[in-house]
Amino acid sequence: MLDKETFEAIEAYVLGNMPGPDRERFEERLRHDPALHAEVEQQTEHIRAVELGGLQRALKDIGRQQAASTPGRSWMPYLKVAAAVAVVLCAALWYLDRPTTGERLYAAYFRPDPGLPVAMSATSDHAFQDAMVAYKLEDYAEALAKWNTLLRDRPQNDTLRYYTAMAALGAGDISTATPLLDAVVQERNSPFAGKAAWYRFLAYTHQGDTARANTIHFDPADPHAAEATVIQQSW
Structure with missing residues (x-):
């Protein structure tokens, strides 16, 4: 009581x-x-x-x-x-x-990735940096459009896939983000694999796909392990 x-x-x-x-x-x-x-x-x-x-x-x-x-x-x-x-x-x-339970849980736990530092000096990848500036300004639609263009030329680039997914999530386009996150998670050596797993878990939660969300396992040392457990207990 x-x-x-x-x-x-x-x-x-x-x-x-x-x-x-x-x-x-x-x-x-x-x-x-x-x-x-x-x-x-x-x-x-x-x-x-x-x-x-x-x-x-x-x-x-x-x-x-x-x-x-x-x-x-x-x-x-x-x-x-x-x-x-x-x-x-x-x-x-x-x-x-x-909102559904999944949508409410997603809204409660989703926090956008802060993004990469934008280099102040000259860079060989101006297009990527321009998109990152838009992303940090929360202009997710512009960032998504720019990174999508780059992704067509470099479809296997895990950095592009991850941040394109982040821009999609920021824009509320869960269905676009999910397959990109899946691809990053499969790259075990990617520095973004751990974070991608968390955002994929949230995406499945938003969609109400608890069966797929339950296939994602977090190491106890993972910073999101406790939150994932709370979400699973709230379904």
Whole structure:
């Protein structure tokens, strides 16, 4: 059973009333506490359901008031009904279109790769550096387009494959990133293989492909091993 302090913290987090520093600390707890993560999801569903139920009751009350009022007096009751209908519909659409568990876990744990340092001196690979500048500026679409062009000429280059995948993830294009990450992971000697495995795990989580995600095993010494375990326990 939840203690009062934890329940109030969850409620503040779900309703968006938690101050920034407290929210950051709470989200850090979520990353390492599967039981708390599950409780937050459950309380989110409860709170939204209560909100939706309250809106529906308000709509019925307005309808009863309108039925009891003198006809032909004012448009205000109709405007109230229309507003209430709009709010209920928005709440219902949110409930039906809410993110999946995999999408919520991905959003909670995905942190973009910081990228490589951009050389200040002259470099023989200006195109790659230009794309890296765009990537660091979070212009993922531009970085993706530029690295894709280079990748066509150097399809076996693990650096290009990895950062093209990173740009794709940043742009929200999970399906483009996944095969590129698969290819990097297969290159056991690649310096990007370990990080690629983590991002591939997150990509499969986002897609709800838990069977494939479970085939990815992390060494206990891997910095992402604990987070991967929490995610697996939250499916």
